[in-house]
Amino acid sequence: MEQEDPRTRILDAAEELFYGQGVQAVGMDAVRAASGMTMRRVYQHFPSKGDLVEAYLRRRDGRWRASLALYVSRAGGSPREQLLAVFDWLGEWFAEPGFRGCAFVNALGELGAASPGVVAAARHHKTEFNAYLAGLAEAAGAPPATAVHLSLLAEGAITSAAVHGDPTAAADAQEAARLLLDAAVPAR
Structure with a gap:
């Protein structure tokens, strides 16, 4: 072996x-x-430990985003359904036994400005996640500002689930996302 x-x-x-x-x-x-x-x-x-922390975050970013994208693509359906599937994936992640919130926010909170590499890794992760949501929102016919709002819902759900230990934050955020999409993309 x-x-x-x-x-x-x-x-x-x-x-x-x-x-x-x-x-x-x-x-x-x-x-x-x-x-x-x-x-x-x-x-x-x-x-150095800093090198290890940065490598851990870079690898986690790639894995996290790939897992999300695979889940959403397998969910199929309309672009709107795919966008809402993001919150289903978040709910599954929140329910995992070792869930401790966002690794990037956690590392940034611990090391902050003392580690420019951690700041860069956290910003990269959040920028890429926001861009992914923006692509899904655009495909669903939503205006660009909707993606920003959806990102805030997702980030809030991640934090809420971590703080309260309650995976239902994803379903609550999904319902808010549904209402937001209803307002942003009127039925034709």
């Missing part, structure tokens, strides 16, 4: 620990232990 790539093992361990416990609460030794790598090997791949 082929062994998993050391970089992947380190990133897997870092993701589980950073997302589950927080970036500042986890030291490099914990990542080393969880990955089964030597400290030398960890630092060969990631010369």
